[in-house]
Amino acid sequence: MTTMLDSDATTLSIDDATADLLFREARTVKRFTDEEVTDEHIAAAYDLMRWGPSAMNISPLRYLVVRGSEAKDRLNAYTMEGNHAGIQAAPVTLVLAADVDFHVHMDRLTPHAPGVGAHFASQPELSESMGRMNAALQAGYFITALRAAGLQVGPMGIADSAALDADLLAGTAWKSLFLVNVGHAVADAEGATRPRAARLEAHEVSRVL
């Protein structure tokens, strides 16, 4: 039976508190407490998000963990000046990246299409566009999963991705996408977030064929 659905309450399979935590009340955080964020805590979020789908299961998302004043200074050589203080102050900053050599793992990740890794190895442009799109898709899972792991995030752009890659990602085929500061938000009275910005309505972003 299909009925017209007129409220979230009738349609969601997660409870209201979870919908708020992951989506409705989740905010981009500008200021974090000093509480440490361990590699294990980040890995717990990764262990959730990795099950999300990507094209042929290529799973190209990678992340560089940047923690501590010296490493943050190295990172800030490639970020916008207005973001330097926020990056320095965050407990940890992740550089999310696409591994455009994802084909090296395809024998293991894509057993239903034997030999397809060699196809991608011979097509670097296709590998780059597929790698970037699917890593960005997985970044959406990762941000949601970090929140599911009780962390708050503040994503930020990179001023010069090519230069960052050549330095901090040297020796890999990783292409940086954007940064995510991760930690626990200070109280909002202390400037954790900006006023909530608007979003588009469903009828503005959708069409029916």
Next chain:
Amino acid sequence: MTTMLDSDATTLSIDDATADLLFREARTVKRFTDEEVTDEHIAAAYDLMRWGPSAMNISPLRYLVVRGSEAKDRLNAYTMEGNHAGIQAAPVTLVLAADVDFHVHMDRLTPHAPGVGAHFASQPELSESMGRMNAALQAGYFITALRAAGLQVGPMGIADSAALDADLLAGTAWKSLFLVNVGHAVADAEGATRPRAARLEAHEVSRVL
């Protein structure tokens, strides 16, 4: 206090059933029941995912709803033959796309940076790369939100995105990314899913600077 975290149980802020629903047990679905999926049900998922962050809140994700045999035939002119039957059989197929003219909404979406829309209007290459990356990021939120709304998904690639855009998305600046079949899975004994493919471990996808 920070302690070493050695299991999900100590780190997650969502319950195990929700972690399974959204991530750990969620599967790409190949076969759906005949149960209808309404536009309102999809909009309920959109109403969750739209709160996720994108660069400067540009929110470029758009979706085309394709339902019914005739519309599916039009769509299948641009998909791989091996996917035609699955697309026809799904209750609804969404074409996820990036609106590279996202700048037209920036006065409303980005009030903290007045006039920045004009900057993007004058830089079509930047708009296309930012639009595509951020729409793919939002697609990650959308897939998670569809699952949160009790739906199952089967993402699929597009064989010829440029041709699809010129036909089905004519009159817009939307650039198609990929498809998502949406519905309710048949029982697994009836072929809902393939065997679960492997994923990479956290230590394989991360480095510490």
